[in-house]
Amino acid sequence: MDILQSGKNTVRVLLFILLMILVMNCKENIKERNFGEALEKLQTIEGLEVLQSGESMIAVSGKYQGRIFTSSSNGLEGKSYGWINWDLITDKKDQITMARLGGESRVWFGPEYGKFATFFEQNKRQEGEDIKVQEDLNSKQFKKVSSSKKSITYQADLQIVNANNYLFKINTKRKISILDRKTINTDLKISSDIDISVVGFSAETWLKNIDSIQWTKDKGLLSIWEIGSILTSVDTKVIIPLEKPLDSLKTYFGTKEKTRYQIKNNTLFYKSDAQLLGKIGIPPENTKNIMGSYSRKNNLLTIVTFNFKNDGDYLNCFPKNTAPYDGDVINIFNGEVNKSLGYNWPFYEFESLSSSKELKPQEEIYHKQTTYHIEADFVELNLISKKLLGIDLNEIPVF
Template sequence: MMNNNSKLLFSVFFLFLFSNCQLEKNYTKGSFGADIQFLEKYIDDLTILGEGNHLVAVSPKFQGRVFTTTTKGYEGRSIGFFNKELMASEGGLRKMSKLGGESRMWFGPEVNEFSVFFPPYVERSGENMQVSEALDTLFFQTAKINSMMSSSSNQMKIENNYGTVFNLMAERNISYNQKDQIEDKLKIQIPQSVDYVSFSTVTTIKSLDERKWEKGTGLLPIWEIGCMLPSDNQWAIVPTNTAKLDTVTNYFTEQKGRVTIKDGIVFYKVDAKYLNKMGLPRENIKPIMGSYSPEYNLLNIVTYSFENDSLYVSSDWESSKNYEGDVMNIFNGEVTPSLDRNWPFFEFESFSAAKELQKSEELKHRQTVYHFEGSKDDLSLISEKVLGVHLSQLPSYN
């Protein structure tokens, strides 16, 4: 009988052989196959989860990162964004926090006095901002891997601007969702003509510190981020509990009409042509968001765990309240070389609540991503059921 290590090696070998057979072909630019051929040059543990044409590209080693997915196999469109230029550059693989991908783990808060994006005691200004070293350089150890899931983890040390050190064990579990699981979770029936793919991530952190993590010295929530490909007429769709325009948090720049609210649903333009970000506090949250691209015939849906706790860290530069932050954000990037901005993507983001953990206590956060490709009419059946909006109701934008 094989021991656990032998089973792991066999699973990795089998997945490598399967992937290698697919990669002997020539694929068009922008296809899943072309992206996998690129990733295979740099990621030595790239794993393809899924079945048939419903595929998810994962690296357990790169902190349980999902790079991209497809609903139509290796010939189909690659849905996620990852930074090929950075990956191919010298030292680029040691900047994991900036590689992108459809799912990656970060920690919050981004700003305020307990920020983990500034070294201890330095002024919180743009020029001093940097990602914690562990998020950029620490590889995870693979615990389990097969065609349906992967699990990896490692110990991490994160410091905040206040001078607090967090020692923790971080674990990432990625699982592929089959058709019946998708239909059960979303309470839908997928039309026969619609192609689909879905995965779930569960991030767990466990405190290894002897001391209790406390509000007064900063807490460490889980921040889940997914980079998606934009399109000119794509709108994010965010159902809410009767949100109004003044309850939508605005980041970085004026929103310039990019936010519209109709019947409690927030529509937000995601074309990667204007740097901005929107968010919602817990009072307005329904733990679901999505987007529709008429150019790609693509409906994205994202759900996440939400317990309506009281502590959600603030990442708003304009706020002085450390624990009255947003539960979700959608980031819209831009490419403006003169301003050193190269962000040709948009992001779905969700936060766990912050917890005052004792030693060995855990914090978990779950996010599930669904992609559906098909006709507008078929996708509207799903959108109406899950997001509460027919796709013909999306705003126009010039």
């Protein structure tokens, strides 16, 4: 009996230890989503600044290429919405690998693939493992040129070489702004007394040709590629209102992606749950300048807007494409957490691309993307969704 009782006690102890480990892991995950905790981890980042309007906060570094790392709608104790590649910071590689550092707002330059790709060298195979990030995109620090309580502007001169071996000499300027509640109310068409927690911020980017010669389509062009990496949950779905019916959706990573979206009432719904690596694209003829996402679990509605006039060529970022100027305006990337494959990407991305133009010397293109995270009860979120996305959240399909 003593031996039996001893065995039972051992099992109890092991179960207790396992429970404590699980609890500690859960607490750590919760802490990592806390803005104050994220801010503490970011203290090693050069040029880190916090812009604040009431309880709304964003963590920014101009030196890190005008990047918004993360945001909160509830001060230091609020959720940290942005995904950050903490491994690079821990390994002290963040200053030489900025392109893969993540954050809720960062800038790349398209096109990713194709004849004029900016992520592959000339005459090299264009597969995922062959991607080579431009040196300036990985390590060039931006300099502050102006600031106020609610915005900061940074700029840098960069050199980008495409797969056609054409050298672009550019100046890039980034203005990061946090929005006050009055501006947010106007943008979201909500009354001032509505009970919500919200943070809104915008990233404006200018890309100028500072070479002495004009860019031409036969050598390749550039576009501004705005990317926002956002932590996700298992029930999150992206919502994209369409300008006109979309017969088929461009999927980047395989046939399995086709089970992860539905088109209903001229609206695209896409699983953005970090359960399967994927990416989709929306061409200009189907694009409106708004998209969003919703998680009932987190009482969280995200709205993203961007400037869009369909006034130029959109560069093709699709692998192995043969039409370099037949690209997308919107891309949504869905990450994946899969230890067996070495994936640890618990986020999805809102991406929008500017048009490209044959810029003369000192001419520039401009792109702006604005993000709003709104936490509230279902009734309030549903009202906002109906006004802005044209969607009753009750009618999001289950798939």
